[in-house]
Amino acid sequence: MKHKLQSLYLLQLLDTELDELRELRGDLPEAVNSMEERLRFVEQRIEECDTALKKGAVDRSTKEKESLELIAKIEKYRAQQLEVHNNKEYDALTREMEVAENTIATFEAEIEAYAEQSTQLKDSKVQFEKDRDELIKELEEKREELREILASTGQEESDLAVRREGALKEIDEDYFQMYTRIRGAKNGKAVAPIRRGSCSGCYNIVPPQRILEIKKNDRLFICEHCGRILVSEEIALETKR
Numbered sequence: 606m607k608h609k610l611q612s613l614y615l616l617q618l619l620d621t622e623l624d625e626l627r628e629l630r631g632d633l634p635e636a637v638n639s640m641e642e643r644l645r646f647v648e649q650r651i652e653e654c655d656t657a658l659k660k661g662a663v664d665r666s667t668k669e670k671e672s673l674e675l676i677a678k679i680e681k682y683r684a685q686q687l688e689v690h691n692n693k694e695y696d697a698l699t700r701e702m703e704v705a706e707n708t709i710a711t712f713e714a715e716i717e718a719y720a721e722q723s724t725q726l727k728d729s730k731v732q733f734e735k736d737r738d739e740l741i742k743e744l745e746e747k748r749e750e751l752r753e754i755l756a757s758t759g760q761e762e763s764d765l766a767v768r769r770e771g772a773l774k775e776i777d778e779d780y781f782q783m784y785t786r787i788r789g790a791k792n793g794k795a796v797a798p799i800r801r802g803s804c805s806g807c808y809n810i811v812p813p814q815r816i817l818e819i820k821k822n823d824r825l826f827i828c829e830h831c832g833r834i835l836v837s838e839e840i841a842l843e844t845k846r
């Protein structure tokens with residue numbers, strides 16, 4: 606049992622160090638992630654602008670071509686009108702010409718709308734590209750910052766992680782679950798050694814009779830004030846990280 610208590614305490618020591626290393630990194634990893642996400646979003650917008658611009662240009666040139674064809678048709682109708690033999694044929698050609706002119710007017714309005722849309726899209730694209738360039742610059746700075754921190758703490762962190770795995774093998778699943786639960790509830794500190802007759806987690810005095818029991822290192826005690834796992838001073842002294 607003593608060995609299990611030592612392993613629990615060792616786990617706490619290692620986790621505390623890991624917590625401190627992670628604190629050094631702070632919210633940098635999250636910041637980098639969210640900037641990468643924003644960058645993807647902005648790049649997607651730029652792509653959408655490009656797609657819409659291309660489609661607009663194609664649609665516009667189709668309408669322009671069709672307008673030219675209609676203009677040619679009108680010219681043809683006008684020439685035919687000079688050669689018709691009666692009013693009925695003349696009126697029929699006039700109606701055809703009116704239809705063609707109306708269609709041309711519709712196309713012209715559409716072409717104008719495409720031009721307007723294209724201007725707006727180009728403006729948006731310029732803005733998005735500016736955002737993108739700023740983001741890329743900012744992101745590179747943050748990544749560099751993170752790289753520097755990882756370079757100085759990475760090895761230490763992976764050593765600690767290996768030792769943590771070793772400590773975990775010595776700990777029963779139910780104890781580990783209890784440890785994890787208390788750690789989550791108590792700001793990262795689940796195991797508290799007795800120090801000067803008090804729980805070192807909450808500084809409340811532990812009754813002398815209880816201290817004697819804890820000293821036996823033969824079962825797991827919980828601080829009745831803070832709910833942390835209490836271990837003897839002896840465990841704390843003997844367990845070196």
Ligand SMILES: [Zn+2]
Pocket residue numbers: 797804805806807808809828829830831832833
């Ligand atoms: Zn306590």
